[in-house]
Amino acid sequence: MEELGLLAAWREPLVVAAQILLILCLAWLAQRIVTRGITRLDARYTLLPTEILLPLRGLLRWLIVGSAAMLVLERLGVSAEVLWAALTGFAAVAAVAFFAIWSVLSNMFCALLIFSMGPFRIGDTVELLDGGDKPGIKGRVLGVNLFYTTLEDHGADASGGLLQVPNSLFFQKTVRRWR
Template sequence: MLTYSEPLIRAGQVLLILFLAWGLQRFLARGLNSLGARYPQLPAEVLLPLRGTVRWLIMGSAFMLVLERLGVSAEVLWTALTGFVAVAAVAFFAIWSVLSNLFCALLIITLGPFRIGDCVEVIESADKPGVKGRVLSVNLFYTTLEDLSEEGVGALMQVPNSLFFQKAVRRWRNGELPSPRNKEV
């Protein structure tokens, strides 16, 4: 009987930790729900992430306690976690421009600030002309423009999608740039 008592005690402790974490999470979630009902000026956009954060903190703490009861050192877990976070941060910064262009492509496709066939100009500043051309295609990283300037007629330009959200963009829907002749003063 003595050989089975220690594993049974640990199993009971693990179950107790999980049950208490679940109960605490339910108690705090109900408290946040009643707080939201009592104060209607508190927006749901605040309560929902707060409930999620509380749930993850409680369950993460319970997970750490369970691992500690099973003999895993908290120091080893903390070292592994910080190492993983450091590597993830470096990787995130290394691919930031790629992720930015992917996200901007998604925004261009869903929001439609311009369409294929439109003429667009990315304005650099008040005294410098920007990139100007007819939109031929939009892919995950670049928007391809047909150059409409006098020195580059017919050339293709690939503009990173993120540039359309960093600069002001002028757009002509009919696909034709206004001619200087039509601008009589």
């Protein structure tokens, strides 16, 4: 009689464990089938360039893994509504944080482009043009850091002051350069 009680106590956890194992196996199998299917279709028909196929495979793999994770959590008793609320809340906070630091990230990325592409160098004289015929910010480049490019002012009043120009402006406006 005790054996039946013990079996009944372990029955539900064993069923849930078997279901989770089945979900994981099916997710692995689905991922393999999708990846091989895309590879074979591409080999046979050359549908898409390789630059698109690799991210497509990765996206489909993550969709399958994410779906399997949602199903596993659902089998463990976590409500899908709670998961959806947590996911959308996290996405909203991430979006707000991304927009809050957008200008900082933009200037840092533009600094990386200035360092790697070298549109101008320290010692060059540059001018940011507002329009085709309108004079803009002009000066000799004294330094470039992650956020600003420092120019020695050569504007109309030629005050000799220092201008700190956000790096992103060098990719938003026309730049005239003298070496």
